[in-house]
Amino acid sequence: MKILFLIPVCLSLILSSCAQRPEPCKSPPLLEGALSAFIPGQHLRVFEKFSYDAYGHNVRVLAAGKEGNQTFFVDRLLLFKEGVNYEIHYHNKTCIKKALKEPFRHIGVPHDAHFLNQMVLGSSSLPEQGLLVNNWNGTVEETKEHYLLTFTAFGCVPLYTLDFTQQGELSVMTSFFDLVEGIEDPNVFIPPSFCDSVEVLPAKGGAGARSFISLL
Amino acid sequence: MKILFLIPVCLSLILSSCAQRPEPCKSPPLLEGALSAFIPGQHLRVFEKFSYDAYGHNVRVLAAGKEGNQTFFVDRLLLFKEGVNYEIHYHNKTCIKKALKEPFRHIGVPHDAHFLNQMVLGSSSLPEQGLLVNNWNGTVEETKEHYLLTFTAFGCVPLYTLDFTQQGELSVMTSFFDLVEGIEDPNVFIPPSFCDSVEVLPAKGGAGARSFISLL
Numbered sequence: 001m002k003i004l005f006l007i008p009v010c011l012s013l014i015l016s017s018c019a020q021r022p023e024p025c026k027s028p029p030l031l032e033g034a035l036s037a038f039i040p041g042q043h044l045r046v047f048e049k050f051s052y053d054a055y056g057h058n059v060r061v062l063a064a065g066k067e068g069n070q071t072f073f074v075d076r077l078l079l080f081k082e083g084v085n086y087e088i089h090y091h092n093k094t095c096i097k098k099a100l101k102e103p104f105r106h107i108g109v110p111h112d113a114h115f116l117n118q119m120v121l122g123s124s125s126l127p128e129q130g131l132l133v134n135n136w137n138g139t140v141e142e143t144k145e146h147y148l149l150t151f152t153a154f155g156c157v158p159l160y161t162l163d164f165t166q167q168g169e170l171s172v173m174t175s176f177f178d179l180v181e182g183i184e185d186p187n188v189f190i191p192p193s194f195c196d197s198v199e200v201l202p203a204k205g206g207a208g209a210r211s212f213i214s215l216l
Numbered sequence: 217m218k219i220l221f222l223i224p225v226c227l228s229l230i231l232s233s234c235a236q237r238p239e240p241c242k243s244p245p246l247l248e249g250a251l252s253a254f255i256p257g258q259h260l261r262v263f264e265k266f267s268y269d270a271y272g273h274n275v276r277v278l279a280a281g282k283e284g285n286q287t288f289f290v291d292r293l294l295l296f297k298e299g300v301n302y303e304i305h306y307h308n309k310t311c312i313k314k315a316l317k318e319p320f321r322h323i324g325v326p327h328d329a330h331f332l333n334q335m336v337l338g339s340s341s342l343p344e345q346g347l348l349v350n351n352w353n354g355t356v357e358e359t360k361e362h363y364l365l366t367f368t369a370f371g372c373v374p375l376y377t378l379d380f381t382q383q384g385e386l387s388v389m390t391s392f393f394d395l396v397e398g399i400e401d402p403n404v405f406i407p408p409s410f411c412d413s414v415e416v417l418p419a420k421g422g423a424g425a426r427s428f429i430s431l432l
Contacts, residue, residue: 033339121337121347122373123249125397129371131338131347155345157338181341 022115022134025156026108029054033179039172043068051188057081057104058189077191080104084200086191095195099203107158109151113138118153133159145171238331238350241372242324245270249395255388259284267404273297273320274405293407296320300416302407311411315419323374325367329354334369349375361387 031052038045046065053059057080064073077086078100087096113136122130132153139146146168150160157179163172183189247268254261262281269275273296280289293302294316303312329352338346348369355362362384366376373395379388399405 028339028341031339119393120395121391121393122368122375123244123247123371123395123397125244125395126371127343128348129368129373130395132344152338152345155339155342157345159338175337177335177337179336179339179341179346181339 022118022153024109024111024113024136025151026054026106027151027156027158028181030182031107031179032183033176035174035176037172037174040170051183052107053183053189054104054106056189060188077189079189079191085203086195088192088195090192093192093194095192095198097195097198097200099200101203108156109134109136109149110138112141113147113149116148121159131159238334238369240325240327240329240352241367242270242322243367243372243374244397246398247323247395248399249392251390251392253388253390256386267399268323269399269405270320270322272405276404293405295405295407301419302411304408304411306408309408309410311408311414313411313414313416315416317419324372325350325352325365326354328357329363329365332364337375347375 031050033050035048035050036046037048044065044067046063048061048063050062051058051060059078059080061074061076061078063076065071075088075090077088079086080100080103083100085098085100087098089095116135116137118132118134120130120132124130124132133150134153136149136151137147138149144166146164146166148160148162148164149158151158158176160176161172161174162170163174165171247266249266251264251266252262253264260281260283262279264280265278267274267276275294275296277290277292277294279292281287291304291306293304295302296316296319299316301314301316303314305311332351332353334348334350336346336348340346340348349366350369352365352367353363354365360382362380362382364376364378364380365374367374374392376392377388377390378386379390381387
């Protein structure tokens with residue numbers, strides 16, 4: 001009789017302990033915010049304001065950075081369903097359109113990532129003094145490059161990503177901040193009218209799109 | 217009449233905007249938790265569990281690390297009021313006591329630090345998905361070395377510190393996590409009895425104590 005009582009108790013204990021192990025996750029489908037990326041190999045620092053729409057597979061990025069002594073600014077709209085990568089220059093109303101071959105990638109922890117540990121950034125003693133996060137690592141199947149990810153334990157919000165080369169050297173360090181769920185102005189995903197008549201050039205490596213994807 | 221009404225409104229607006237600018241702050245006086253430090257110049261990674269008591273001016277640190285291929289472990293008790301730095305070896309019940317000349321330093325943002333900006337690590341859309349933090353920089357008066365600090369906006373809890381050499385190169389990068397307010401076991405600040413009869417050696421540079429202070 002006692003054993004019959006113990007079986008469901010043990011089962012529920014096992015299940016609850018399984019449930020506590022974090023699972024890979026997708027970030028909120030609509031996100032706006034900022035990221036800063038550091039690419040040590042190129043002595044490149046990039047600051048990006050981005051809008052991310054995982055429903056429509058759209059990304060808009062305003063990127064400013066410094067490569068060596070040179071500063072740059074890029075306004076890029078990536079419409080993955082349409083397959084076009086827009087580089088928009090409002091100051092002279094010009095537009096460069098390139099074919100976008102890369103698939104849209106959701107922000108999140110890849111399904112084959114390995115859970116490392118959970119920690120509180122800061123303190124757990126009082127609210128607003130710390131943040132419960134999960135750390136993950138893994139390898140990108142196609143490139144065999146390693147990554148290390150930090151996402152919030154609640155809500156799967158990205159905080160840090162570290163990408164390493166096959167040789168284990170840091171290639172990109174990204175930190176996310178000032179994020180909000182939702183898109184303040186849905187027009188950010190509509191290309192300006194002066195882009196309409198511009199021809200789409202074939203993608204040659206698609207460096208811009210790839211680099212944003214690799215940053216995310 | 218209207219002007220008389222406007223004066224207190226303007227004054228209160230000015231005051232409230234002043235109040236919103238963060239001020240340098242001291243961290244909670246009793247803290248326990250972990251930190252990880254990276255010292256690129258020495259290819260040194262250190263992981264520390266520490267207990268910090270700003271009332272009694274006591275610090276206990278269990279540090280484990282890897283310097284090149286060599287791992288090390290140190291159990292250190294710093295009693296600043298007594299002026300003694302204990303290195304405790306439980307495995308063979310031995311103790312090294314050195315004079316501790318350095319003053320106790322509170323964890324916090326130095327009074328002459330310069331406020332840089334406020335940001336949310338992660339997202340501010342839902343609770344538990346982000347953390348409001350303040351960034352500070354400044355220069356250590358004695359050494360002319362620069363630092364960059366990230367503390368929580370509420371509670372002044374340390375998150376990250378970056379120390380730079382005078383030449384602007386990163387010397388120590390520290391991140392704090394799993395902190396709690398309070399000391400779980402106050403006995404951590406009482407040296408074990410096998411230390412009692414040990415003589416206090418004169419401080420010669422006090423490398424151990426200094427390095428913990430520099431990490432905090």
